[in-house]
Amino acid sequence: MPGSCSSGEGTYRLKAHRFAGSYTIGGWETIAHSLRWEGGVGPTFPPHTSSGGGRRPGLLHLGLRDADDRVADLLIADAPGEWFTQWAIDREAAGGAGARWLGDHADVFLLVADRESLAGPQRGTARGQLQLLARRLGGERRDRLIALVWSKSDVEVPTETQDAVREAARRAMPGLVEFSVSVHAGAEGAARAKACDPGLGFVELLDWVLAARRPVRDLRGPARPTSDPFLAYGRR
Amino acid sequence: MKNPQGKTLLILGESGTGKTHYGAQLLLRLNQQDGALRMRDAASNLSAFESALQQLYEGRAAGHTATADYLESFWPVEDRSRRPMDLIWPDYGGEQIRRMLEQRRVSVAWRDRLTRGDGWILLVRVQHTNLSDDLFSRPLADLGSKSRVERGYRMSDQSRLIELLQMLLHIRGVGTLSRISSPALTVLLSCWDELGEAGEDVRPAAVMTERLPLLADFVGANWHADRLSVLGLSSLGRSLSDREQDEEYVSRGPERFGYIVRADGSRDPDLTVPIAELAARTG
Numbered sequence: 001m002p003g004s005c006s007s008g009e010g011t012y013r014l015k016a017h018r019f020a021g022s023y024t025i026g027g028w029e030t031i032a033h034s035l036r037w038e039g040g041v042g043p044t045f046p047p048h049t050s051s052g053g054g055r056r057p058g059l060l061h062l063g064l065r066d067a068d069d070r071v072a073d074l075l076i077a078d079a080p081g082e083w084f085t086q087w088a089i090d091r092e093a094a095g096g097a098g099a100r101w102l103g104d105h106a107d108v109f110l111l112v113a114d115r116e117s118l119a120g121p122q123r124g125t126a127r128g129q130l131q132l133l134a135r136r137l138g139g140e141r142r143d144r145l146i147a148l149v150w151s152k153s154d155v156e157v158p159t160e161t162q163d164a165v166r167e168a169a170r171r172a173m174p175g176l177v178e179f180s181v182s183v184h185a186g187a188e189g190a191a192r193a194k195a196c197d198p199g200l201g202f203v204e205l206l207d208w209v210l211a212a213r214r215p216v217r218d219l220r221g222p223a224r225p226t227s228d229p230f231l232a233y234g235r236r
Numbered sequence: 237m238k239n240p241q242g243k244t245l246l247i248l249g250e251s252g253t254g255k256t257h258y259g260a261q262l263l264l265r266l267n268q269q270d271g272a273l274r275m276r277d278a279a280s281n282l283s284a285f286e287s288a289l290q291q292l293y294e295g296r297a298a299g300h301t302a303t304a305d306y307l308e309s310f311w312p313v314e315d316r317s318r319r320p321m322d323l324i325w326p327d328y329g330g331e332q333i334r335r336m337l338e339q340r341r342v343s344v345a346w347r348d349r350l351t352r353g354d355g356w357i358l359l360v361r362v363q364h365t366n367l368s369d370d371l372f373s374r375p376l377a378d379l380g381s382k383s384r385v386e387r388g389y390r391m392s393d394q395s396r397l398i399e400l401l402q403m404l405l406h407i408r409g410v411g412t413l414s415r416i417s418s419p420a421l422t423v424l425l426s427c428w429d430e431l432g433e434a435g436e437d438v439r440p441a442a443v444m445t446e447r448l449p450l451l452a453d454f455v456g457a458n459w460h461a462d463r464l465s466v467l468g469l470s471s472l473g474r475s476l477s478d479r480e481q482d483e484e485y486v487s488r489g490p491e492r493f494g495y496i497v498r499a500d501g502s503r504d505p506d507l508t509v510p511i512a513e514l515a516a517r518t519g
Contacts, residue, residue: 016458
């Protein structure tokens with residue numbers, strides 16, 4: 001996430017967090033390397049996450065230290081979209097087992113609305129799937145936080161489509177927060193490139209995720225003292 | 237050799253980062269008796285640096301240390317207030333580090349070195365690290381065709397260094413829940429002369445933030461501020477060829493060349509400074 005700035009103005013800064021390590025740095029790299037300019041070749045889309053037959057998604061880890069020296073461990077699921085499509089239709093779908101697992105375990109949900117597909121030739125399907133997924137998520141949510149994230153925010157989407165998605169999401173998930181993100185240069189691209197903007201909205205979104213807190217639960221202490229609470233449980 | 241009273245400093249660096257050159261030059265400085273550290277006795281064994289010293293005397297760059305080699309020299313030194321200290325200075329082929337990363341395995345010998353070191357010196361040849369532009373630093377008007385250009389997967393330099401530090405900390409049994417105080421860490425940006433004008437009047441920490449921002453964040457977020465330092469190093473002061481002789485080197489002697497870039501950006505010909513500082517910080 002923290003990227004670098006070619007104009008030498010430094011690293012993008014989250015409000016209060018610094019990068020403190022990752023247990024899955026190789027995993028991040030397999031995604032990040034396709035987003036780099038290397039040997040004159042520009043960024044391409046990262047490889048599509050294959051749906052495979054897994055029952056649990058791949059997780060990417062990010063350790064971030066805040067101003068009070070506390071480390072926040074973020075686990076971000078890298079799950080194929082097909083899982084969610086099937087889960088939205090049938091909660092018990094065999095192909096949606098991974099999505100069901102996430103639905104049980106995640107602390108924060110980001111419902112991503114891809115503006116490009118909402119504006120594309122299959123926009124009807126895209127809108128329908130998103131509305132279904134919003135309803136499923138609303139049903140599974142319990143007390144957890146959800147944000148609606150408009151990706152590729154530089155792409156124009158008909159207002160009616162946008163309103164329909166937003167309305168469905170809000171109805172299913174009261175208290176929904178919205179973000180817009182984009183890595184595209186878009187119209188004001190040149191100016192942003194010069195200002196070395198870390199894409200629109202990403203830093204705000206990550207700050208919101210980091211501030212999200214679920215009601216506190218009592219957790220039994222680990223069996224053995226450890227300097228690393230992240231791996232404290234499940235150790236034998 | 238073990239010495240419970242001594243400080244054990246571990247020099248970490250991939251191949252080509254200048255571990256041998258620094259060791260050889262440091263040895264000359266320690267024997268000169270006018271730096272922050274000096275020999276208080278004759279070193280037990282100089283064989284690790286014999287051929288490197290020979291090359292430097294002749295004004296040539298030292299050859300590459302063979303992969304399998306691991307030679308430790310035991311250097312009895314003292315600081316300006318005559319406090320004795322025993323340095324164990326290793327020399328080894330940097331591929332050992334690369335292999336650890338690739339195979340995700342650490343030999344027993346390395347595990348022992350990692351657990352007993354009071355301080356780590358990480359040599360990073362900053363001019364050889366590469367920070368590619370990405371989607372954020374150099375946005376595209378359009379990602380264009382969605383065709384995926386096949387290109388070999390390569391981990392970025394800074395991710396590799398971060399992974400290395402994470403592995404080494406894990407072996408040592410140090411977590412990052414609270415900030416790290418032991419081992420103390422000095423990041424030495426080596427071959428500083430290669431930076432040219434970009435290396436003039438600039439703090440080494442600023443160079444690291446610019447060239448390796450994620451690594452700078454990682455060490456800054458995880459080490460106690462007083463247990464971390466970022467310094468620049470030019471062991472030779474200029475680049476030498478392994479074939480052509482540098483006349484000035486031959487006539488003036490290698491001990492007249494090389495410098496340290498202190499945290500404030502000032503230069504100091506005393507190459508023992510990073511070691512003295514690190515030893516002081518290990519308490």
